[in-house]
Structures are given as structure tokens and as C-alpha cells.
Amino acid sequence: MIDIGGNQKVSVVVDILRFSSTVTTLLTFVDEIYIALSEREKGIYIGEKFGVKREGYDYGNSPIEILKNKEEILERYERGEKIFIKTTNGTRVLESLKAEEIYIGSILNAEAVSKVSNSFSLIPCHTLKGFAIEDFIGCGVIAKFREDLDESALSAKLLAERDYREVIINSRSAQNLKDLGYENDIYFCLLENLYDIVGKYEKEKKRIVRCMI
Numbered sequence: 677m678i679d680i681g682g683n684q685k686v687s688v689v690v691d692i693l694r695f696s697s698t699v700t701t702l703l704t705f706v707d708e709i710y711i712a713l714s715e716r717e718k719g720i721y722i723g724e725k726f727g728v729k730r731e732g733y734d735y736g737n738s739p740i741e742i743l744k745n746k747e748e749i750l751e752r753y754e755r756g757e758k759i760f761i762k763t764t765n766g767t768r769v770l771e772s773l774k775a776e777e778i779y780i781g782s783i784l785n786a787e788a789v790s791k792v793s794n795s796f797s798l799i800p801c802h803t804l805k806g807f808a809i810e811d812f813i814g815c816g817v818i819a820k821f822r823e824d825l826d827e828s829a830l831s832a833k834l835l836a837e838r839d840y841r842e843v844i845i846n847s848r849s850a851q852n853l854k855d856l857g858y859e860n861d862i863y864f865c866l867l868e869n870l871y872d873i874v875g876k877y878e879k880e881k882k883r884i885v886r887c888m889i
């Protein structure tokens with residue numbers, strides 16, 4: 677059974693704009709990403725606060741910026757530097773979860789992540805200001821690939837079966853990104869099933885690794 681916001685053994689974190697999308701994009705060419713802690717280590721830092729690249733970080737929480745700088749990131753990563761990420765909502769929610777297994781879900785990997793387990797709870801991250809429609813819709817896009825839905829997941833699926841891209845493009849989170857010059861990230865994050873890889877969070881190591889489904 678798939679639900680939204682439940683406390684099942686398996687959780688799928690959904691932060692469409694942009695944490696889940698950035699992590700999934702990164703995992704197409706690196707194997708693990710660490711959650712940034714307060715004390716800095718040597719490494720490649722990716723992240724933002726309210727959408728703006730964090731001070732002292734190498735890159736913002738932008739899948740397009742990551743792909744544009746893929747060669748540089750890979751060069752440093754292959755020399756042994758770790759990759760760290762910290763965002764306003766995605767990492768905050770990820771670290772709050774108690775589930776035994778935690779995966780990263782996005783529109784980019786919707787069908788792949790729909791297969792992570794027989795039963796799981798979709799966890800939309802939303803924002804500090806409250807409900808974020810893109811994350812509810814993102815849960816619905818993942819739910820489209822499953823039949824065994826409770827009424828919360830069915831509600832999201834019904835919304836995701838209409839022209840949901842227009843709704844996300846006009847969302848509050850998207851407007852913030854447009855205001856900050858990240859408009860192209862919005863369209864990239866809407867590319868359904870671009871990737872078939874899934875990130876899995878290892879709580880004890882505070883890292884996200886690519887897992888094969």
C-alpha cells in the first residue's frame with residue numbers, strides 16, 4: 677500500500693524543487709553524497725538557503741548548475757573529495773525521518789522509485805512557509821506507477837494525471853526560483869522518468885548512495 681505522510685517502514689522523500697531532483701541528477705555520475713554538517717570538511721559543497729547558494733559553497737541546489745559543472749565536480753570527486761549537500765527543506769526533512777529505509781523520489785526518477793518496496797509512505801517535504809503543491813503533485817506522479825494506493829496517494833495521483841506541469845510552473849516555490857534566476861531548473865525538474873536510478877539514505881553514515889532497484 678502507498679500512502680502520503682504515513683509512518684511505514686519505508687519512506688520516499690519527495691522534494692521536487694529541487695533537493696530530490698538535484699540528488700538524483702548527481703547520482704547519475706557519483707556514487708554517494710553526504711549531508712553537510714555544521715563543521716566544514718574538505719570537499720565539494722552543494723546547497724542553498726531559501727534558494728540562494730549558501731555562503732562558501734561551491735554550487736547552488738541546482739541540477740542544471742551541477743550538470744554544467746559535471747567535469748569539474750567529477751575531477752575533484754575522482755581525486756577523493758567528498759560531495760556534501762544542505763538545502764532548506766530536503767535535508768531538513770530527510771534527517772527528521774525515523775523510517776528503517778529511506779529513498780529519494782522525484783519526477784526525474786518517478787517510475788524507478790515507485791518500485792523500491794511493496795509498501796511505502798511518500799513524504800512530501802513542503803517548505804517552512806507550509807504546503808508546497810509541487811511536492812504533493814510529485815507524490816502523485818510516483819503514485820501513477822502503482823495501483824495499491826490509499827486515498828491520500830489516490831488524491832495526488834488524480835492531480836498528477838492532469839496537466840500538472842503548468843500547476844508546478846506557477847507554484848510559489850517556482851516563482852521564488854524564477855525571481856532568483858533559476859527558472860530553467862523548474863523545467864528540468866519536470867522531465868518525467870529522465871533517470872532510472874534511485875538514491876537511498878544511510879542514516880548512520882549521513883550519506884545518500886545510488887541503489888539498484
Ligand SMILES: O=C(O)[C@H](CS(=O)(=O)O)OP(=O)(O)O
Pocket residue numbers: 691693694695696724725726727737763764765766767801803804849852853
Ligand atoms: O533549493 C530549492 O529549490 C528550495 C528553496 S526554498 O526552500 O523553496 O526556498 O529548497 P529545497 O530544500 O530544495 O526545497
Ligand SMILES: [Mg+2]
Pocket residue numbers: 691692693694695765766801802808849
Ligand atoms: Mg523544495
